[in-house]
Amino acid sequence: MGHREKLMAGARRCLEERGYAHTTSRDIAAAANAPLGTINYHYGSKEALLNAAMLESINEWGTKVQEPPSDPVGEAPGSVGERLEAMWARVIASQTTHRPLLVAAAEALAQAERTPEVRAQIAEAYERARPRLAAELHGIADAEEPGTARAVGSVHMALVAGLTQQWLIDPEHAPSASEMAAGLRAIARSLDADADADA
Template sequence: MGQREQLLAGARRCLDEIGYARTTARDIVAAANGHLASIGYYFGSKEALLNAALLEALDEWGEKAVQQADPADAAGTPAERLTAMWQQVVESHETDRPMLVASTEAFAQAERTPAIRAQIAAAYERSRTRMAAELHGVDPEVDQRTARAIGSVHMALVAGLTQQWLIDPDNAPSAEDVAIGLRAILADLARDEDPPGGEAGG
């Protein structure tokens, strides 16, 4: 493992054990068995290294969830695959809680640090079209607006679900609750599209 990879591994360990806001550069080099100067050489700053480590962890976390709803998988209906994905997200709030807490801390820092905001925003933009393609088979090159809209809705659901599970796990929704809520919302939207009085001319 090279020095850069060691720093990333050390930063991820610190995110799990110490958290985003409390991790120092010395914590990272101690965990990575490296040198302070190497952080600047490879990443420019401690914050850039922590962001890279966090985004790497979030990508892996998202990949596990998305695999549950792969449209190329013939097993199950679309609703069943998406429910399986949301179940993976719900379960991850137990198994990956330190990483999710660290991501919340990073988002708070982004308000006052443009570089952090830019890194997170770029990751968001990549994720939008990727989720549309991998979850629903929507090609962003064919219909970019729909792809971005689908991805944005999924990201909003993930973010909102994460906050509820971190703050109030006893009352946070299950995967089945998310599916019930989405179906009810979609039913309302479908009624809005129906012409008044039913069929045209009725």
């Protein structure tokens, strides 16, 4: 493994152990067992390396929590409600298994306001995730219904982000996957009633 790969691994380890704001260049170099100067040589700055490590970690986390279990023909089993609850359950489970990463991600997102390239990379990741969520959870193809796919994916991203924040801040009172489903069903019924009344 070369210095670049070692630095990335070291930065990811530091993010989980120390957090974004408290990681120094020396911390990363020590964790990577690499000379301090290699950070600037390979990544330009400590911040650029941390941002790259954060994005890589978040992408892996997102793939894991979105990944539906597959049956032998490769399709997610169960109803839409079952698929949603299964995804939310994976998000909730990750609050324990990936908590240090998620805390560091919250710190890093605050930095995105002052780092245009990080904002652009995060925005690009969001844009890729929207149609994927719509397709995997609802079978809505982006090519056939791009507006609907984007809207449905955006709602799911908002739900996942909100669920994650609630579990990070107040796990004792944060909703379960079944409570999320019950709440969404109630909202859908209210929206349907409004539509019927307006018809």
